[in-house]
């Protein structure tokens with residue numbers, strides 16, 4: 157074989173080896189790069205989760221401070237209610253959070269009594285609340301039927317006989333609900349209605365009453381049957397700058413019949429304190445962001461402790 161030919165094959169072999177090596181090196185580096193990015197992504201979510209847990213600790217200490225005196229009202233002018241952040245917690249991680257008093261809302265599970273009967277004053281409050289929000293009061297019996305244990309529809313309600321006929325068919329919960337979003341399962345109850353009602357309702361254990369100090373305007377009006385605070389958020393806010401408003405005695409005096417106040421107080425668990433709170437957080441790092449939701453419960457007496465019942469972190 158002439159020299160030139162052997163040299164040609166050697167050169168070709170060398171080129172092929174070089175090409176394979178380069179391809180391998182590229183594949184290797186690309187794979188490693190991906191692995192590093194995956195690790196970084198995982199670490200961010202892990203960090204976000206840790207920051208959410210740290211925020212819970214901060215929220216717990218503020219809530220314990222507010223609840224320490226068992227005779228003091230819990231209200232939105234206290235430190236716990238101030239939005240937190242945005243603040244850079246650790247380099248590269250910015251956090252913001254706020255606490256919501258879930259007992260400033262109407263507890264849907266309170267619509268049905270422990271022995272399974274509709275709570276009539278809670279129902280009237282829900283009907284008025286719906287009206288104050290320009291929603292149809294006819295949703296009240298449907299919501300009660302969804303929660304009550306029987307399968308006998310109320311007047312204007314809907315039970316399994318109704319839902320099983322839909323395509324696809326399903327059954328009502330017939331038990332206390334754990335999320336207000338279950339209302340979206342009601343036939344015809346759309347997202348627009350849900351968004352309007354959602355800030356005023358909760359799905360808590362039946363004994364979680366209504367804290368007047370944090371009750372929303374339309375809900376306060378639903379108690380009195382007047383239109384004083386619906387659409388007057390700023391005015392209500394000003395009344396609350398100095399502390400709890402309205403106090404129990406203010407509501408008692410605003411109702412013509414003292415017996416009605418006592419009936420409402422017992423039916424809705426009217427109070428000036430709360431035990432259930434939602435902590436809503438947002439952690440951002442570079443272009444990624446994570447929302448967190450924690451359901452907190454205060455367990456007394458006094459400062460007691462704050463238990464995290466549920467925590468959810470999502471990109």
Ligand SMILES: [Ca+2]
Pocket residue numbers: 300301302303304305306307308315328330
């Ligand atoms: Ca039912």
